[in-house]
Amino acid sequence: MKSHASLITCGLALSAGFFFAGSAAAEQDSVTKEVIQLPTKEGVAEITPPQFSPYAGRNFPTKVYWGDTHLHTAVSVDAGTMNRIGQEDAFRFARGEEITTTHGLRAKLSRPLDFLVISDHAEMYGLMPQLLSGDQEILSTEPGKRWYDALTKGDNQKKFDTAMEIVVSLSGDEPPIKSDAAVKNAWQNYTALADKYNEPGRFTALIGYEWTAIGGFNLHRNVIFRGDASVANRTVPLSQYDSQNPEDLWKHLAALEDKIGAEVLAIPHNGNLSNGRMFTVETFDGQPLTKELAAMRAQYEPLVEVTQIKGDGETHPFLSPNDEFADYESWDKSNLNGTEAKTKDMLQWEYAREALKNGLKLEDKLGVNPYKFGMIGSTDSHTSMAAVEEENFFGKHSGVEPEPHRWEHVVIEAPDPEFTIKGWQQAAGGYAGIWATENTREAIFDAMKRKETYATTGPRMTVRFFGGWDFDDADAKTRLPASAGYAKGVPMGGDLSAAPEGKAPTFLVAAAKDPYSGNLDRIQIVKGWMNADGETEEKVYDVVWSDDRKPGPDGKLPPVGNTVDVENATWSNSIGEPEMITVWTDPDFDPDQRAFYYARVIEIPTPRWTAYEAKRFNVEMTGDVPMTTQERAYTSPIWYTPRG
Known part of the structure; x- marks a missing residue:
């Protein structure tokens, strides 16, 4: 029998052998170790060999979670003119359940998603369901009564024309129908629904909304909360009627953190349709960017949605002429509504790769990089369905569901026919992949903040x-x-x-x-x-x-x-x-x-x-x-x- 001292020596050698043979970084890797206590002349020695299982004790993210941070339902005014699927069915669909579309098609994902943000537009939040239900407060207004009659009694052409009128009406300085009580009620109904469908470990329903600013110049952001309804209900969505300046959105988010303890972030999308306004090196008012504003943008916008239905925003062949994969699903003719032609000098302020490059210059100048962002993809679907697989793609909106002529229908009708967008130009994309420690609101939000994320155009690689x-x-x-x-x-x-x-x-x-x-x-x-x-x-x-x-x-x-x-x-x-x-x-x-x-x-x-x-x-x-x-x-x- 060997002496205790020999056992100690043998044990240390064995431990070292496992350490170097298994992983040069096993100790740094936080691998759980069994503590063995052996008596010595001096007292007790502790020997901590690694566990047999290489999976034991890991404290880093081991799974990628899939989801969509940008989905619209009938609650959004622009979607609700044609979409009749509400927020509850949107959650059910994302969780893998089968639903029936606005026009009666059966629809289901190939595989459930892990998380979802229903980001309905802040502008007149919840108006369309109230309007179509015949809500007397809404119908007591002139536009409300006229829109109700056209959408419920008119022919298909009149319904479509009215839908377009409603969408255009959102671009004014004031909402055409204003009801703070209605917005608050619709928001709290949504946050309660999100809490209902949030199942830690199985499915995460993050609370959020879209702040839609500058209409056709697409400075839009999706705002996402870390907490539950008890936190989100202490505010209501900030809309473009409050401000169209992204800097005011960041200040609003800072105030939410200071006053109600809400942890929030914002995700810009579709810089490719901003006509040079999304990733500029100036303030909203055209002044030199300050260190303070650069820091706010970096803090509250840790991610950018780089691919979705309205085109891909990684880079452009004009900006990256030596990149043979640069021209992917490009929407590069005009701004969002086709009212202003795009010129090549605008492109450098629209695409993620160029913004990342400009961020290096700004950091050298200001000491802060406002464009130190991670990447995700999402859908921006207005059908209530986060469906982007090529063979299961339901498109941008519910006005035209899959049928023989969907490929040639007009998605955006521009004053100049050259800028008109047809159905076939929509991209079936994208999704967000997030490396998180678990499928919970807190873990997914925290992964977003630290940018441990990636974008795909749809596949779950x-x-x-x-x-x-x-x-x-x-x-x-x-x-x-x-x-x-x-x-x-x-x-x-x-x-x-x-x-x-x-x-x-x-x-x-x-x-x-x-x-x-x-x-x-x-x-x-x-x-x-x-x-x-x-x-x-x-x-x-x-x-x-x-x-x-x-x-x-x-x-x-x-x-x-x-x-x-x-x-x-x-x-x-x-x-x-x-x-x-x-x-x-x-x-x-x-x-x-x-x-x-x-x-x-x-x-x-x-x-x-x-x-x-x-x-x-x-x-x-x-x-x-x-x-x-x-x-x-x-x-x-x-x-x-x-x-x-």
Whole structure:
């Protein structure tokens, strides 16, 4: 029998062996350890070998949760003119239940979502259900009585014309029908419903609304609360009638925190339709941006909705001419309502990648980066249904549900026909992927605040992205990349600073396909930086790809190929890969230059919703209608800041 001292020596050696063989960062990884007490001459020694299970004791997010932070129901005035599905059915649909659409179609998601924000418009919140129910307060007004008669007794054309009149009427300085009591009542009905459908661990119903400002210039934000109805009911939605200045929205959110203890954030969307106003370097009134306002924007707008039905907002081919994937679902002809043409000089203030670059310059100038945001996708559907899969896409609004001519109906009728948007131009997107510790309001909200999020155009692919200084090839050979990721670096949304002498940042990136969608073509890392002259630059790196392709003389990979059978709306996963993982080191790193990095995951080509529609209804669409798509994901960035 060995002595106690020998047991101690043996035990320490065994512990060290497990430590280095299992993970170079096991201790940092917060792995639970069993404490063994052994007597010695000096007292008691504690030996803490790792647990056998590599999953025991993990305290980092281990699951991505899927949801939509931007859904409208019949409670929104613009949706409610045509949509008859209320907020309760919207929650039921998101939870995976089957509902019946406004026009009598049965509808259901392929898989339930994990969370939902019903973000009905603040302007005249709840008016349409009250109007259509014949509420006497509403009908006592001239427009209320006229609209009620037209929507309940008129023919289809009159109903449509009236719906358009109601939508246009929202753009004035005052609401056409004002009832503070009605708004408060509708808001409190909604918050109670959200509490009812919020089931911690199963489904999260976050409370929120949309602040819709500057009409056709789309400075819209979705406001989201961390708390429950008892918190949200201490206010009512701020509307454009209160102010059309985003700076006033931030001040309002700050006041909510100070006065009622509400934790809130706002998510801008569709900068691509703001005609140069979403991501400017000036105040709302055209003055130089101050450090104080930059800090408020960074605090209250930690995320940007970068993809949705009204087009993709990551980047534009004019801004990123060397990026062959830049021209994706572009809406770039005019502002939201087609009243003002877009010029190329506006584009730099509309797209997320350019805003991230401009944020580096502002941080250098002001000491604060107002555009240090993460990325999510959401729908902006006005049908009450968060349905964005290509074969299950119900469109922007309930005026036209799936039928043979939906692809050519007019979504936005502009004064200039060149700016008119037709049905086929809608994108079936997107969703928000959120890495949270659990499916609760608090955990999901907190993940949003720390920007541990990513956007997809619809598919639910799993994406991990970590940055650090010491990732190596061995970290890409594990089935648990997050163990190395959290132990040796920071996740998406995180910060690196003060590069160690002689080191460049390393990134661990991994992606697994959505089992219902296409294989993966490649993973790219997008870098933006500020050079020694104070100007910004960008570069897209292919870091891992499928099918043994090799870059050409220009450094570009050949296309992955295309297996789509458009006529039958099918494809084959005979190309691409189901999963990818790699460690990449920035070959062009300069430790003195501010920079950001984010991952972009590209799928192989698959049928677009228009191909499914043509097949289902046996219609032939015009040659300008795209029939295939390459779905994608965009992670939140990781930022690098030089020393000092």
